[in-house]
Amino acid sequence: MKILIIEDEIALQQSIAESLEKENFLVETAADYHSAVEKVFVYQYDCILLDIxxxxxxxxxxxxELKKVGKAENVIIISAKDSLDDKLKGLELGADDYLTKPFHLAELNARVKAVLRRKNQQGKNTIELRNTVLDLNERQFFVNDKNIPLNRKEFDILNYFLLNKKRLVTKTGLAEHVWGDNSDQADNLDFVYYQIKNLRKKLQEAQAEIEIESTYGIGYKLIEK
Structure with a gap:
């Protein structure tokens, strides 16, 4: 898997590259607009990390320009927190995800792998694991073919966990992904715990063969029973 990092902060660019290379990705970099354009329109990349x-x-x-030639998929925007308009425009142009600076490298790695897994689903609209099925179009969740009602946040949380199964997801990363910029306004992350608690209860009562495991002080991991 080949990833292009388009980032002008050289120290950050190198940190991201080293982190992804440890995950066995092939990494290329560009530090300005012109060198980035040369690479994205000549070579093929599985994922592009794009600073605005x-x-x-x-x-x-x-x-x-990538959208015009049908290559805008698998782009993750990485940019400053105060650029909400840019975030919205980027998503409208086809970017898959948006990560605000500063961020944890582990969270970026998880986002990259989630984007690549979605690409590898080859257009499938469901995610299946053990005796569970998540229908992305209808936003429904099934255990042993029985519909288990989830609220909007529970669905988004479970979707994120399924895309990152067996990988550690930090509380901060989960809050940012599901709640977006509103998570910055919270004094603590109790609202994450509340939704996780309810989702766990529903999984247990439905006898789902998956569960959300806690890593004390860090975050959570979705595992198979």
Whole structure:
């Protein structure tokens, strides 16, 4: 799997590259608009990490051109917290995800793997694991073919866990992914615990062959029973 990092902060660029290389990804980098354009339109990448604010140009312009040629999929925008308008525009242009700086490298790795897993689902609209099925189109969850009602946040949380099964998901990363920018306004992450608690109860009562395991002080992991 080949990943392109388009990021002008060299220290951050190198940290991301080293982290992804430890996960056995092939990594290439670009530090400005022109070198990025040269690479994205000549080579094929499985995932592109795209900063919006670049020397000599905008990452959104790159994304817009990628969309025109049908290559905007598997792009994760990495940019500053105060650029909500850029975030929305990026998602409208086809970006798969958005991660605000600063972020944990483990969270970025999880996002990259989630995007790649979605790509490898080859258009399937369900995620199946053991005796459970998550229907992404109808936003329904089934255990042994029985519909288990989930609220919106429970569904989004379970979807994120299934895309990152057996991988540690931090509380902060989960909150940012499911609640977005609103998570920054919270004094603590008790709202994450509350939703996880309810979701666990529903999984247990439905006799699902998956469960959410806690890693004290860090986060959670979805495992098979």
């Amino acid at each position: 604010m670049l020397p000599k140009g905008s990452g959104l312009d790159i994304l817009e």
